[in-house]
Amino acid sequence: MKKTTRRALAALCIAAWAGAAAAAAPIPELVKKDGRHALMVDGAPYLLLGVQAHNSSNYPDALKQVWAAVRDVHANTLEIPVAWEQVEPEEGKFDFSYVDTLLKQARENKVRVVLLWFATWKNTNPNYAPEWVKFNNQRFPRMVGKDGKSIYCMSPFGEETLKADKKAFTALMKHLKAVDQEQRTVIMVQVQNEVGTIGAVRDFGAKAEAAFHQAVPSAVLAHKKSPVPGAASGTWTEVYGPYAEEYFHAWAIASYIEEVAKAGRAVYNLPMYVNSALRDPLALMAPWQNNFISGGPAFDVIDIYKAAAPHIDLAAPDIYMSESNKFSANLELFQRPDNALLVPEMGNAKPFARYVYQVLGRGALGIAPFGVDYFDYTNFPLGSKDTDKSMAEPFGKVYAAFRPMERQWAKWAFEGRTYGVAEGDDRKPQTVNMKNWKATVSFREWQLGDRSWKPDMKDYPAGTETPSGGVSIAQIGDDEFIIVGQHARVKIEGIGSNEGKPSLWARVEEGRFDANGKWIMERNWNGDQTDYGLNLTDRVTILKARLGTY
Numbered sequence: 001m002k003k004t005t006r007r008a009l010a011a012l013c014i015a016a017w018a019g020a021a022a023a024a025a026p027i028p029e030l031v032k033k034d035g036r037h038a039l040m041v042d043g044a045p046y047l048l049l050g051v052q053a054h055n056s057s058n059y060p061d062a063l064k065q066v067w068a069a070v071r072d073v074h075a076n077t078l079e080i081p082v083a084w085e086q087v088e089p090e091e092g093k094f095d096f097s098y099v100d101t102l103l104k105q106a107r108e109n110k111v112r113v114v115l116l117w118f119a120t121w122k123n124t125n126p127n128y129a130p131e132w133v134k135f136n137n138q139r140f141p142r143m144v145g146k147d148g149k150s151i152y153c154m155s156p157f158g159e160e161t162l163k164a165d166k167k168a169f170t171a172l173m174k175h176l177k178a179v180d181q182e183q184r185t186v187i188m189v190q191v192q193n194e195v196g197t198i199g200a201v202r203d204f205g206a207k208a209e210a211a212f213h214q215a216v217p218s219a220v221l222a223h224k225k226s227p228v229p230g231a232a233s234g235t236w237t238e239v240y241g242p243y244a245e246e247y248f249h250a251w252a253i254a255s256y257i258e259e260v261a262k263a264g265r266a267v268y269n270l271p272m273y274v275n276s277a278l279r280d281p282l283a284l285m286a287p288w289q290n291n292f293i294s295g296g297p298a299f300d301v302i303d304i305y306k307a308a309a310p311h312i313d314l315a316a317p318d319i320y321m322s323e324s325n326k327f328s329a330n331l332e333l334f335q336r337p338d339n340a341l342l343v344p345e346m347g348n349a350k351p352f353a354r355y356v357y358q359v360l361g362r363g364a365l366g367i368a369p370f371g372v373d374y375f376d377y378t379n380f381p382l383g384s385k386d387t388d389k390s391m392a393e394p395f396g397k398v399y400a401a402f403r404p405m406e407r408q409w410a411k412w413a414f415e416g417r418t419y420g421v422a423e424g425d426d427r428k429p430q431t432v433n434m435k436n437w438k439a440t441v442s443f444r445e446w447q448l449g450d451r452s453w454k455p456d457m458k459d460y461p462a463g464t465e466t467p468s469g470g471v472s473i474a475q476i477g478d479d480e481f482i483i484v485g486q487h488a489r490v491k492i493e494g495i496g497s498n499e500g501k502p503s504l505w506a507r508v509e510e511g512r513f514d515a516n517g518k519w520i521m522e523r524n525w526n527g528d529q530t531d532y533g534l535n536l537t538d539r540v541t542i543l544k545a546r547l548g549t550y
Helices: 002-023 060-073 097-108 159-180 206-212 218-223 236-267 299-308 324-334 350-361 389-414
Strands: 029-033 036-041 048-052 077-083 112-122 142-144 150-154 186-193 272-277 314-319 342-346 366-369 418-422 430-433 437-442 470-475 480-486 488-494 503-513 519-525 534-536 541-549
Touching: 036 186, 036 389, 048 060, 048 112, 048 342, 048 389, 060 077, 060 097, 060 389, 077 097, 077 186, 077 366, 097 112, 097 159, 112 150, 112 159, 112 236, 159 186, 159 236, 186 236, 206 236, 218 236, 218 299, 236 272, 236 299, 272 342, 299 314, 299 324, 314 324, 324 350, 324 418, 342 350, 350 366, 350 389, 350 418, 350 470, 389 418, 389 470, 389 480, 389 503, 418 430, 437 470, 470 488, 480 488, 480 534, 488 503, 488 541, 519 541, 534 541
Parallel strands: 048 077, 048 366, 077 112, 112 186, 186 272, 272 314, 314 342, 342 366
Antiparallel strands: 029 036, 142 150, 418 470, 430 437, 437 488, 470 480, 480 541, 488 534, 503 519, 503 541
């Protein structure tokens, strides 16, 4: 009898374990196909409609001010820090109570989480390291400047620093696996934050000097070609000439990050990325002249990060440049066949809302304005002056349109079917080429008539005093489109196999997607509503449109 009972209990345990394992969703992962990328969550492409909280909002009692803003923006993902000093205030004693509270409340709010590991470097400095780390520079050394004096930044050659950071990060990932592997609330992790050094090109400490005069690693040589003529192999200076110090510093920091990420992924294999404080994307390429952060994953050293940190999935731009030409240039530079586009930070001022259309239209994994919570703090002039619902509203209008179709949009993006534009500072029309069709998007148009009717008219629609228009288009069939946008006019004409063929709208339905992703038509546009293009006003509009040729 006892034997039978033990067997029965064993069978029940095995069945329970198998059921729990079957219930757990697949672990999030980044996948690639034909040079395009998707963040897979619950086994399907996921569109990250995110917000990032302020740096100091990562405490249990502070979260209520965060969730209110998350709801008003209609975000599906919260990016929020977890600080080394927070989880290991005393060496070897870990406290993940904040993480547990965060995950519990995220599940209650039906929101996913991207954790930001603020540790050895946060915006280049060690402020988020525990006190036992940042004030013990003999054990945890800082970088040494050219003059031989210590500077503010932690050295990437600090062996004890790396050992301690890696231990803490591994403990965090182990805890996440224990408490979240079934729910998969956390879908991605950022390792460190805006790394590099301000005012110093590299570390000149003894270990750094020795490494700088060694041969460039073969993996770096295979990934990164020199911008100037140099040796095929040799020391950093021999290969990269005047770029050697910046490239060496990028390799040193990326190698450090790799060790941290590799250790964390060994215990819980979530996707991981690094974020970049940007250099001017329109300036002529030139060696570092104290004009940008050296060592971070800027666009010109993404190849070095790929070589040195293979356990990092992507390098992502933090875009606070509001100028449309610089915003667009950064997207171009960071979106590569080997580097998925993710904008984990951008300004939360109203003019940035129009860029959501452009970023999502380009097939990005997602986007997140920074500083979206309701604490009395503003990061103006990089972001909004407002700290209430008026800050959240411009983004909330756009996110609300995408949320019900977030899974479909992510799938269309992975298939290469999506396109997007944001109104430029020059206010000029823009075109996008799709499969056999070309869309022309213009701005500051009234809904009736053409500008040619009254070319001297200075009366423009309300709300267009500054650039605010944007459109995202998904080509869901050969002749069928989902169009989402505001403050814009869209016209579509044939190219490719449709070149020269007259066309007209077969049907233009205005509507929405319901919570299950099903299209719900509100009305069919025709006559005045289509004769002059499809005119999208201040209210974010979703159209399901089909064209025909004759």
